[in-house]
Amino acid sequence: MKNISIVLILIVLFTFNTLSNNKKSGNDFTKVRLELSNKVVEPGSQILLIYTFIIDKDWHIYWRNPGDSGLPTKIDIEDNNFKVEDYYWLPPIKFQWDEFTNYGYKDSTKIIVPVSIPQNTKFGKYQLKSSVSWLVCKEECLPGKQNFITTIEVGNNSEINSEINEIILNNYPFKLNNIMSSAKINNDTLFYKIAYNSINYGKVYTEFFPLEEGYYVYSGIKCELTTDNEIHIILPLDNYREKDPDEISGLLVIRNYDNHSPIFSFYVKSKIN
Amino acid sequence: MRLLKIFSFLLIFLVGYNLYAENKAKIGENAPNFTLTDSYGKTHKLSDFAGKYVVLEWINFDCPFVVKHYKSENMQKLQKEFTDKGVIWLAICSSAEGKQGHFDNKEINKRINDYKAKMTAYLIDEDGTVGKLYDAKVTPHMYIINPEGKLIYQGAIDDIKSTDTEDVNKAKNYVKIALESAMNGKPIETKTSVPYGCSVKYK
Numbered sequence: 001m002k003n004i005s006i007v008l009i010l011i012v013l014f015t016f017n018t019l020s021n022n023k024k025s026g027n028d029f030t031k032v033r034l035e036l037s038n039k040v041v042e043p044g045s046q047i048l049l050i051y052t053f054i055i056d057k058d059w060h061i062y063w064r065n066p067g068d069s070g071l072p073t074k075i076d077i078e079d080n081n082f083k084v085e086d087y088y089w090l091p092p093i094k095f096q097w098d099e100f101t102n103y104g105y106k107d108s109t110k111i112i113v114p115v116s117i118p119q120n121t122k123f124g125k126y127q128l129k130s131s132v133s134w135l136v137c138k139e140e141c142l143p144g145k146q147n148f149i150t151t152i153e154v155g156n157n158s159e160i161n162s163e164i165n166e167i168i169l170n171n172y173p174f175k176l177n178n179i180m181s182s183a184k185i186n187n188d189t190l191f192y193k194i195a196y197n198s199i200n201y202g203k204v205y206t207e208f209f210p211l212e213e214g215y216y217v218y219s220g221i222k223c224e225l226t227t228d229n230e231i232h233i234i235l236p237l238d239n240y241r242e243k244d245p246d247e248i249s250g251l252l253v254i255r256n257y258d259n260h261s262p263i264f265s266f267y268v269k270s271k272i273n
Numbered sequence: 274m275r276l277l278k279i280f281s282f283l284l285i286f287l288v289g290y291n292l293y294a295e296n297k298a299k300i301g302e303n304a305p306n307f308t309l310t311d312s313y314g315k316t317h318k319l320s321d322f323a324g325k326y327v328v329l330e331w332i333n334f335d336c337p338f339v340v341k342h343y344k345s346e347n348m349q350k351l352q353k354e355f356t357d358k359g360v361i362w363l364a365i366c367s368s369a370e371g372k373q374g375h376f377d378n379k380e381i382n383k384r385i386n387d388y389k390a391k392m393t394a395y396l397i398d399e400d401g402t403v404g405k406l407y408d409a410k411v412t413p414h415m416y417i418i419n420p421e422g423k424l425i426y427q428g429a430i431d432d433i434k435s436t437d438t439e440d441v442n443k444a445k446n447y448v449k450i451a452l453e454s455a456m457n458g459k460p461i462e463t464k465t466s467v468p469y470g471c472s473v474k475y476k
Contacts, residue, residue, distance in 0.1 A: 070472070099405070133435075135383045143437075
């Protein structure tokens with residue numbers, strides 16, 4: 001009788017384990033939550049949708065350009081009267097495998113979506129539907145998806161969320177429009193130089209993440225901070241590119257040499273001569 | 274001293290990169306030859322198929338992007354449509370032993386039967402040599418070789434990067450369009466695209 005019970009328990013455990021394995025999805029390894037920057041937002045101003053991703057240990061999700069494989073993390077906001085602005089993405093990290101490279105996040109990240117409320121919006125509560133999809137990978141990859149319905153209250157608001165503004169200012173990349181730069185293609189390689197007013201941040205190193213897909217051999221990208229206030233970026237062009245790029249745009253990240261944390265980061269964009 | 278340092282950096286980089294780029298497959302050039310064994314133990318050489326269109330499909334049956342195209346029967350329909358017209362369709366698995374997508378022949382053939390897949394052969398490239406020769410990055414990563422042995426398409430199967438089977442019918446299928454154009458003597462509009470999928474599980 002005791003033996004039969006043990007066998008039955010083992011069968012139940014085995015079945016449960018098999019069923020759980022079959023039901024694996026990206027949602028099992030990444031949790032997403034949505035918060036709003038403000039409880040109430042005034043017409044003519046912005047509210048931020050803050051999507052926080054908590055990623056299981058050793059797994060990763062992807063940046064807006066995922067690199068050689070994977071899928072960008074995507075947030076779709078259902079059509080409404082509000083205007084969805086460019087998302088804020090934290091500087092990604094590199095995941096190297098063989099001769100290939102991916103860009104993404106491990107442990108956790110926040111993608112922030114600014115939503116502008118038109119000046120003529122009437123006071124009241126508005127429902128906003130959004131859908132988040134992602135691919136989470138370790139040795140295998142699993143797609144995840146989560147839908148959100150949130151309520152945005154438009155009204156008089158004296159409250160300003162300075163905490164979130166400070167987080168954005170200190171951690172998220174900004175856009176540099178007027179940079180001194182030159183970009184030239186020679187021998188299937190793009191040479192990109194950016195003038196950089198160095199401030200003494202101690203021992204640092206730089207990384208460059210292209211925004212465009214399909215042009216570069218990501219694993220071959222080199223980025224060096226020179227002593228004469230220039231950043232030299234060398235980007236080997238992909239054999240399979242459809243054509244040479246006309247312009248280069250990407251994210252430059254200056255990192256602390258010892259702990260690898262980003263000190264600051266900015267988007268750059270230049271015409272290629 | 275600084276100039277010398279920069280020059281050395283560039284020189285090392287360029288020499289290294291040129292060595293790396295040598296012999297890799299390129300659009301419009303001869304597709305590199307290879308020999309691989311299929312899931313029934315039969316050996317296939319690319320050069321044996323000279324005079325025919327050949328499709329190379331990098332595969333990993335456990336990758337959700339591959340699952341999307343097999344569950345929706347999109348891949349099988351393409352395979353059937355073009356193998357019926359004399360195209361050779363080679364699925365190549367570069368998953369190393371112990372990595373996702375690597376199976377023994379019995380399991381491979383079971384999955385081929387379960388999916389009713391119509392590829393000409395499922396080739397095993399567990400050391401990744403052929404995958405790296407073609408710079409196969411993801412599954413599925415698709416290539417088309419014309420009867421003259423030139424590589425005429427590489428990239429994604431279609432233009433919707435997702436794992437959702439519902440997207441299959443909304444997508445522009447690059448492989449189908451390229452094959453139809455080439456076989457009707459028309460220029461291929463999209464010769465290269467950015468492939469999407471799971472990383473190839475090289476050793």
